[in-house]
Amino acid sequence: MAERDVPVPGDGEVQVRNLFMAVDPAMRGRMDDAKSYVPPFDLDAVMEGPAIGEVVVSNDSGFAPGDIVFSRLGWREAFTAPSSALQLRDCSDLPAQAYLGFAGVTGLTAYAGMLRIGELKPGDVVFVSAASGGVGSLACQIAKIKGHKVIGAAGGPRKLDFLRDRLGLDAAIDYKAEDNLTKALAREVKAIGAGGIDLYFDNVGGDHLHAAIALANPFARMAICGMISQYNAAGAVTPPRNLTQIMTKRLRLEGFIATDHMDLEQHFLADMKAWHKAGLLQLTDTVHEGIGDAVSAFLGLFDGSNLGRTLVRLG
Amino acid sequence: MAERDVPVPGDGEVQVRNLFMAVDPAMRGRMDDAKSYVPPFDLDAVMEGPAIGEVVVSNDSGFAPGDIVFSRLGWREAFTAPSSALQLRDCSDLPAQAYLGFAGVTGLTAYAGMLRIGELKPGDVVFVSAASGGVGSLACQIAKIKGHKVIGAAGGPRKLDFLRDRLGLDAAIDYKAEDNLTKALAREVKAIGAGGIDLYFDNVGGDHLHAAIALANPFARMAICGMISQYNAAGAVTPPRNLTQIMTKRLRLEGFIATDHMDLEQHFLADMKAWHKAGLLQLTDTVHEGIGDAVSAFLGLFDGSNLGRTLVRLG
Numbered sequence: 001m002a003e004r005d006v007p008v009p010g011d012g013e014v015q016v017r018n019l020f021m022a023v024d025p026a027m028r029g030r031m032d033d034a035k036s037y038v039p040p041f042d043l044d045a046v047m048e049g050p051a052i053g054e055v056v057v058s059n060d061s062g063f064a065p066g067d068i069v070f071s072r073l074g075w076r077e078a079f080t081a082p083s084s085a086l087q088l089r090d091c092s093d094l095p096a097q098a099y100l101g102f103a104g105v106t107g108l109t110a111y112a113g114m115l116r117i118g119e120l121k122p123g124d125v126v127f128v129s130a131a132s133g134g135v136g137s138l139a140c141q142i143a144k145i146k147g148h149k150v151i152g153a154a155g156g157p158r159k160l161d162f163l164r165d166r167l168g169l170d171a172a173i174d175y176k177a178e179d180n181l182t183k184a185l186a187r188e189v190k191a192i193g194a195g196g197i198d199l200y201f202d203n204v205g206g207d208h209l210h211a212a213i214a215l216a217n218p219f220a221r222m223a224i225c226g227m228i229s230q231y232n233a234a235g236a237v238t239p240p241r242n243l244t245q246i247m248t249k250r251l252r253l254e255g256f257i258a259t260d261h262m263d264l265e266q267h268f269l270a271d272m273k274a275w276h277k278a279g280l281l282q283l284t285d286t287v288h289e290g291i292g293d294a295v296s297a298f299l300g301l302f303d304g305s306n307l308g309r310t311l312v313r314l315g
Numbered sequence: 316m317a318e319r320d321v322p323v324p325g326d327g328e329v330q331v332r333n334l335f336m337a338v339d340p341a342m343r344g345r346m347d348d349a350k351s352y353v354p355p356f357d358l359d360a361v362m363e364g365p366a367i368g369e370v371v372v373s374n375d376s377g378f379a380p381g382d383i384v385f386s387r388l389g390w391r392e393a394f395t396a397p398s399s400a401l402q403l404r405d406c407s408d409l410p411a412q413a414y415l416g417f418a419g420v421t422g423l424t425a426y427a428g429m430l431r432i433g434e435l436k437p438g439d440v441v442f443v444s445a446a447s448g449g450v451g452s453l454a455c456q457i458a459k460i461k462g463h464k465v466i467g468a469a470g471g472p473r474k475l476d477f478l479r480d481r482l483g484l485d486a487a488i489d490y491k492a493e494d495n496l497t498k499a500l501a502r503e504v505k506a507i508g509a510g511g512i513d514l515y516f517d518n519v520g521g522d523h524l525h526a527a528i529a530l531a532n533p534f535a536r537m538a539i540c541g542m543i544s545q546y547n548a549a550g551a552v553t554p555p556r557n558l559t560q561i562m563t564k565r566l567r568l569e570g571f572i573a574t575d576h577m578d579l580e581q582h583f584l585a586d587m588k589a590w591h592k593a594g595l596l597q598l599t600d601t602v603h604e605g606i607g608d609a610v611s612a613f614l615g616l617f618d619g620s621n622l623g624r625t626l627v628r629l630g
Contacts, residue, residue: 036563037565205558239555240554243554245570246568246570247541250570251570253561253567255561255563255564256562256565
């Protein structure tokens with residue numbers, strides 16, 4: 001942690017006090033020195049990441065004090081930046097923190113994954129891994145809003161209560177309490193009166209993906225959003241061992257990244273606002289207090305202590 | 316092998332003398348007692364499988380002696396069957412054996428896999444595994460006819476000569492001579508001046524699929540037609556260990572079976588006939604002689620001795 005003076009804005013610059021920042025699992029990937037869809041983080045630089053803040057001083061005609069702005073300048077309480085680094089957000093219908101959650105990239109990830117990549121269809125039985133996480137909990141909520149039977153997997157009794165009581169899922173699996181995730185998923189599929197799953201929203205990979213393939217109905221779709229089980233697994237990955245079923249069941253596995261689907265944004269925001277207004281979509285963020293808690297908020301993504309989207313309140 | 320009298324056709328029945336039968340890797344799957352898209356073979360029953368034959372005696376107005384008919388009644392030199400078990404084939408433009416190869420389900424598999432599932436697009440660099448096999452060699456030929464750079468993998472120098480000299484591929488990999496298939500594919504991609512592959516036609520799975528994922532360009536498609544490396548691997552499967560790249564590269568892996576794509580048949584047959592007539596599409600079948608050679612023809616699919624589609628000449 002370092003203290004810096006925040007400069008007075010020059011021409012075309014804006015000074016912002018952040019209200020919330022978010023931490024997410026994708027940041028872990030950028031801590032490896034490997035080629036990916038975004039470059040690795042620089043050492044000794046401020047951590048990048050999404051934040052929502054309020055304009056304090058503006059030297060740009062497009063922004064006025066009090067405006068709510070989104071930025072990706074990361075883990076800082078306040079900053080001065082060129083106005084091109086900021087995007088205005090309309091908070092007349094939504095709380096500011098929603099733009100880091102269901103109305104932000106997290107929400108778009110769940111939305112694009114379920115509806116475009118997963119092609120959610122009437123009657124589909126849905127399975128979501130890391131279902132209590134930021135993206136997973138929204139994927140579950142979207143499927144429930146659309147009337148589907150949803151099975152969620154997460155780790156530990158506290159998360160299972162969250163899946164059942166807050167998200168209203170039809171079945172929940174505590175992967176930490178199961179010897180064999182495939183058998184557990186088979187049991188829950190049967191318990192909800194289904195013959196298999198039609199759409200798997202994958203945040204985990206490994207044995208979760210194995211279970212989803214094993215229980216997949218023919219022509220099931222697997223929207224591959226993340227494989228958190230594999231990121232920290234120094235070499236010891238546990239890939240699914242039943243990939244031949246991709247062919248026999250004609251499965252489709254497709255990876256995706258929300259930013260490839262920005263063309264959906266208007267439709268997505270309209271749906272999210274309507275669902276929020278109707279009381280169908282809940283704010284389920286875990287909010288940590290203060291920048292001093294940012295690292296533990298981030299680590300909480302991997303040790304399983306966070307529910308929903310993980311935010312840090314900064315102002 | 317058993318000798319049986321072939322009965323005189325009753326009402327609505329037809330007697331057929333087979334000209335060719337085919338063996339294919341999918342038959343191996345039906346030798347396991349496992350649920351799949353087709354039921355397992357019965358013990359002590361005649362092996363089922365595609366055959367093309369000539370009508371000898373007909374007791375059905377839809378068939379006349381001399382007609383060429385397709386059947387799936389399998390490994391027999393002659394048979395009598397209800398006419399509903401037979402399909403007429405027009406041999407004015409094509410040799411009869413083509414209907415077991417490029418103009419049959421084998422051809423439709425390659426065609427649907429490359430064009431519908433793989434969505435072959437201008438500029439795509441294509442990688443095909445088991446490229447010297449029945450389906451693989453046709454997948455290669457289709458991609459070459461459409462002007463693409465194609466890398467094929469197969470086992471042994473004889474197959475590599477076939478890929479280079481008969482199929483005209485841009486690069487060929489002898490997987491049996493390589494310690495590391497991923498490095499070999501990277502070398503060949505570079506050798507043809509490409510940055511990666513855009514379409515992988517998978518007949519093999521395992522380390523071939525791993526290599527394809529490792530060398531995939533963003534948004535590459537993988538048409539999963541078979542995973543022959545996994546069928547005989549009593550428990551010891553070697554799944555790809557780089558599946559996280561499905562997400563980071565936004566890859567799509569999709570399994571398929573030709574019989575789900577019969578709606579393509581007219582278009583497919585028109586293309587195949589036109590390409591054959593123009594001399595672009597070759598008959599590259601390995602033809603074994605006589606029903607006594609059927610078992611070794613089948614085993615040749617797995618020990619790597621066959622080139623192209625594997626047929627047995629029966630008449």
